[in-house]
Amino acid sequence: xxxxxxxxxxxxxxxxxxxxxxxxxxxxxxxxxxxxxxxxxxxxxxxxxxxxxxxxxxxxxxxxxxxxxxxxxxxxxxxxxxxxxxxxxxxxxxxxxxxxxxxxxxxxxxxxxxxxxxxxxxxxxxxxxxxxxxxxxxxxxxxxxxxxxxxxxxxxxxxxxxxxxxxxxxxxxxxxxxxxxxxxxxxxxxxxxxxxxxxxxxxxxxxxxxxxxxxxxxxxxxxxxxxxxxxxxxxxxxxxxxxxxxxxxxxxxxxxxxxxxxxxxxxxxxxxxxxxxxxxxxxxxxxxxxxxxxxxxxxxxxxxxxxxxxxxxxxxxxxxxxxxxxxxxxxxxxxxxxxxxxxxxxxxxxxxxxxxxxxxxxxxxxxxxxxxxxxxxxxxxxxxxxxxxxxxxxxxxxxxxxxxxxxxxxxxxxxxxxxxxxxxxxx
DNA sequence: TCTGGGGTCCTAGGACCC
DNA sequence: TCTGGGGTCCTAGGACCC
Numbered sequence: 176x177x178x179x180x181x182x183x184x185x186x187x188x189x190x191x192x193x194x195x196x197x198x199x200x201x202x203x204x205x206x207x208x209x210x211x212x213x214x215x216x217x218x219x220x221x222x223x224x225x226x227x228x229x230x231x232x233x234x235x236x237x238x239x240x241x242x243x244x245x246x247x248x249x250x251x252x253x254x255x256x257x258x259x260x261x262x263x264x265x266x267x268x269x270x271x272x273x274x275x276x277x278x279x280x281x282x283x284x285x286x287x288x289x290x291x292x293x294x295x296x297x298x299x300x301x302x303x304x305x306x307x308x309x310x311x312x313x314x315x316x317x318x319x320x321x322x323x324x325x326x327x328x329x330x331x332x333x334x335x336x337x338x339x340x341x342x343x344x345x346x347x348x349x350x351x352x353x354x355x356x357x358x359x360x361x362x363x364x365x366x367x368x369x370x371x372x373x374x375x376x377x378x379x380x381x382x383x384x385x386x387x388x389x390x391x392x393x394x395x396x397x398x399x400x401x402x403x404x405x406x407x408x409x410x411x412x413x414x415x416x417x418x419x420x421x422x423x424x425x426x427x428x429x430x431x432x433x434x435x436x437x438x439x440x441x442x443x444x445x446x447x448x449x450x451x452x453x454x455x456x457x458x459x460x461x462x463x464x465x466x467x468x469x470x471x472x473x474x475x476x477x478x479x480x481x482x483x484x485x486x487x488x489x490x491x492x493x494x495x496x497x498x499x500x501x502x503x504x505x506x507x508x509x510x511x512x513x514x515x516x517x518x519x520x521x522x523x524x525x526x527x528x529x530x531x532x533x534x535x536x537x538x539x540x541x542x543x544x545x546x547x548x549x550x551x552x553x554x555x556x557x558x559x560x561x562x563x564x565x566x567x568x569x570x571x572x573x574x575x576x577x578x579x580x581x582x583x584x585x586x587x588x589x590x591x592x593x594x595x596x597x598x599x600x601x602x
Numbered sequence: 603t604c605t606g607g608g609g610t611c612c613t614a615g616g617a618c619c620c
Numbered sequence: 621t622c623t624g625g626g627g628t629c630c631t632a633g634g635a636c637c638c
Contacts, residue, residue: 206607207606210605210606213607230604364635364637365635396613396635399636422608428608607638608638609638611635612636614631614632615630618627619629620627
């Protein structure tokens with residue numbers, strides 16, 4: 176049996192932890208650049224504030240009901256996430272915990288008798304709340320997909336379920352399948368949902384679970400779809416995965432605070448994003464061989480509806496994989512010259528590092544020149560200082576100093592748990 | 603005026619090889 | 621008139637996730 180543990184309205188809960196007067200008050204958290212709404216408290220949901228909706232469109236509603244609004248504060252969320260995951264590892268042993276996202280983890284519960292699962296799930300929920308202040312919901316079932324389904328139902332009906340739902344009998348599974356619309360199944364996105372309903376008249380998970388594996392393979396993305404159908408039938412087909420220690424691709428991309436038309440601003444932004452991506456690369460002891468850069472133009476199109484704008488990208492392959500910021504910034508900035516067109520306005524840029532290999536020489540390498548080893552020490556010093564002081568105390572000149580393009584983040588709360596100078600004060 | 607960021611996996615199709 | 625079969629590797633693009 177598997178469990179999925181999912182933090183309730185995670186980002187909003189993090190904000191509330193340090194602002195207890197907001198308990199029971201509507202709260203929302205915005206995406207980067209204060210663009211969209213990415214987390215809502217139950218009260219905000221009830222008011223009709225929509226998930227992933229643009230902030231400016233929800234603003235009248237938000238102001239009318241005095242909803243508390245926060246820019247996203249990833250330092251805070253990341254740290255609280257770590258505390259939640261540590262609690263789970265402490266309870267079940269680290270080999271039974273798979274961190275799936277910042278606010279979700281799968282647990283493998285095979286060692287427990289089925290009749291104890293309800294109590295265990297309850298204990299998990301209570302311990303996490305006790306230790307971290309974060310409320311979670313727990314769904315338990317024979318497969319990961321069914322566990323997600325259980326979790327969703329637990330959350331939907333908090334009073335009755337107390338945020339715990341265990342599908343330990345055939346009847347409970349069928350009932351849960353029946354109650355789940357096809358678009359709410361984990362692994363069915365917008366496209367497939369439309370196709371299932373329009374082409375096949377499949378509206379709920381029970382109907383989908385009665386389809387054949389071949390159907391899944393043919394119409395829901397090959398082996399992925401086949402696996403999905405099997406999981407719905409109760410045949411576990413997604414095992415626990417090892418924690419993804421090394422990423423295959425590392426990206427840093429941002430919207431600009433306002434549209435940018437100056438190539439030098441774009442170069443500064445790209446240099447900054449490259450520095451950040453290189454930091455992530457070094458954290459996993461990797462070195463990258465491919466540097467890609469993309470820019471997104473601001474659409475001149477005034478037609479109704481939201482236009483995603485055109486993305487233009489290009490990449491370069493380095494002769495030798497590297498993790499040194501300076502060696503990555505140079506090619507990245509050169510790529511901007513290839514992409515930039517004078518007279519156009521840009522709203523976003525990004526850097527991606529791929530072709531990632533383990534940086535063998537990280538332990539020191541006899542054949543490495545002395546200067547390389549010096550550079551490596553320099554990089555690790557920069558990382559340490561930036562980490563312990565504040566972001567970007569030390570940066571490369573190419574990143575610029577004025578940063579006119581920097582994203583908006585006007586409503587961010589303090590980084591209470593990761594910065595001494597922003598420690599929460601109680602008066 | 604104003605719509606995020608960071609990932610994964612899979613498939614199809616082309617280039618190339620023997 | 622008529623021109624194989626099997627494999628690998630790479631890339632672009634689509635779908636999904638939170």
